[in-house]
Amino acid sequence: MTHTKCLIIGSGPAGYTAAIYAGRANLQPVQYCGMQTGGQLTQTTEVENFPGYPQGIDGNQMMFDLRQQAERFGADIRDGMITKVDFSSRPFHLWTDQDEEIVADTVIIATGASAKYLGLDDEKKYNGQGVSACATCDGFFYRNKTVAVVGGGDTACEEALYLSQLCSKVYMIVRKNYLRASDVMRKRVEEKIEVLYEHNTLGLYGDNGVEGAHLVKRKGEPDEEKVDIAIDGFFLAIGHTPNTDVFADFIDRDSTGYIKTIAGTPRTNVKGVFAAGDCADPHYRQAIVAAGSGCMAALEAERLLNQ
Ligand code: NDP
Numbered sequence: 320m321t322h323t324k325c326l327i328i329g330s331g332p333a334g335y336t337a338a339i340y341a342g343r344a345n346l347q348p349v350q351y352c353g354m355q356t357g358g359q360l361t362q363t364t365e366v367e368n369f370p371g372y373p374q375g376i377d378g379n380q381m382m383f384d385l386r387q388q389a390e391r392f393g394a395d396i397r398d399g400m401i402t403k404v405d406f407s408s409r410p411f412h413l414w415t416d417q418d419e420e421i422v423a424d425t426v427i428i429a430t431g432a433s434a435k436y437l438g439l440d441d442e443k444k445y446n447g448q449g450v451s452a453c454a455t456c457d458g459f460f461y462r463n464k465t466v467a468v469v470g471g472g473d474t475a476c477e478e479a480l481y482l483s484q485l486c487s488k489v490y491m492i493v494r495k496n497y498l499r500a501s502d503v504m505r506k507r508v509e510e511k512i513e514v515l516y517e518h519n520t521l522g523l524y525g526d527n528g529v530e531g532a533h534l535v536k537r538k539g540e541p542d543e544e545k546v547d548i549a550i551d552g553f554f555l556a557i558g559h560t561p562n563t564d565v566f567a568d569f570i571d572r573d574s575t576g577y578i579k580t581i582a583g584t585p586r587t588n589v590k591g592v593f594a595a596g597d598c599a600d601p602h603y604r605q606a607i608v609a610a611g612s613g614c615m616a617a618l619e620a621e622r623l624l625n626q
Pocket residue numbers: 437469470471472473474475477493494495498499556557558559601
């Protein structure tokens with residue numbers, strides 16, 4: 320059994336930043352990396368919008384650097400998942416997928432969110448070679464090129480509008496015959512973007528990364544029609560799932576699973592449990608925002624322990 324003053328769950332920018340701050344505050348944090356060490360940034364190619372890297376930085380390299388920085392200040396970084404928690408009293412009890420029990424005086428949840436994918440084999444095949452789930456991260460690589468955004472919600476509209484400022488042509492691939500997005504968003508999109516209503520994606524093609532998508536219009540209807548579009552980039556915007564289910568019995572979440580925090584703080588409804596990064600942020604979902612909230616969570620943990 321491990322007893323720690325501060326347990327950090329997750330290893331994206333929020334988790335590592337929390338570990339750096341907690342380490343420097345001599346809390347000797349224990350950090351569990353989760354299923355995808357380094358988090359979502361390890362799925363992107365180059366990160367160009369994190370301040371301090373004028374030439375950009377490879378996402379994996381950045382997470383490796385953050386990890387080393389956290390280790391330098393004494394973070395005990397471990398592979399593995401937290402699979403069960405008991406936050407009914409402090410200190411808190413948590414269990415790993417290796418059945419190890421952790422007792423923690425404070426907990427920082429930084430488990431992130433996972434972009435939803437359609438589930439096509441081609442999404443994996445072309446991952447980082449034309450397939451992306453983050454227009455803000457990767458849009459810049461598609462300047463003056465043709466791209467498609469999948470989804471019909473507000474996120475898809477925002478991503479498509481963002482891309483329309485960079486790309487020569489943007490399609491939206493929408494499975495229904497309407498956009499689910501808000502009115503204002505819908506109007507903006509319809510002015511600028513070619514929306515392919517009632518289209519589903521069957522697959523992607525290309526010898527050197529994505530060169531096009533195979534679509535089907537009005538799938539299953541008598542007038543079903545197969546259509547190919549030539550594109551250089553395929554952006555998923557069909558929603559994110561925050562990785563918070565394991566905390567559901569104790570931590571207040573919104574209807575889509577994002578952890579609710581007290582406005583302007585990383586405090587949750589349980590004193591001593593903090594949430595940072597995308598697991599508590601349905602709005603911005605940016606590495607720099609996650610890093611900032613990881614810092615806030617560690618400062619809050621330190622203050623509580625010093626009370
Ligand atoms: P939503 O759940 O609102 O939309 C998801 C979209 O993806 C829907 O159009 C859905 O289609 C489509 N979709 C889901 N699964 C598939 C699939 N397998 N194949 C094809 N299409 C699929 O998610 P968002 O991320 O857009 O938004 C989440 C929340 O955040 C919403 O409440 C939204 O309003 C809010 N938001 C607000 C913003 C703003 O106000 N500026 C910006 C971004 C998000 P279908 O409609 O057919 O189900």
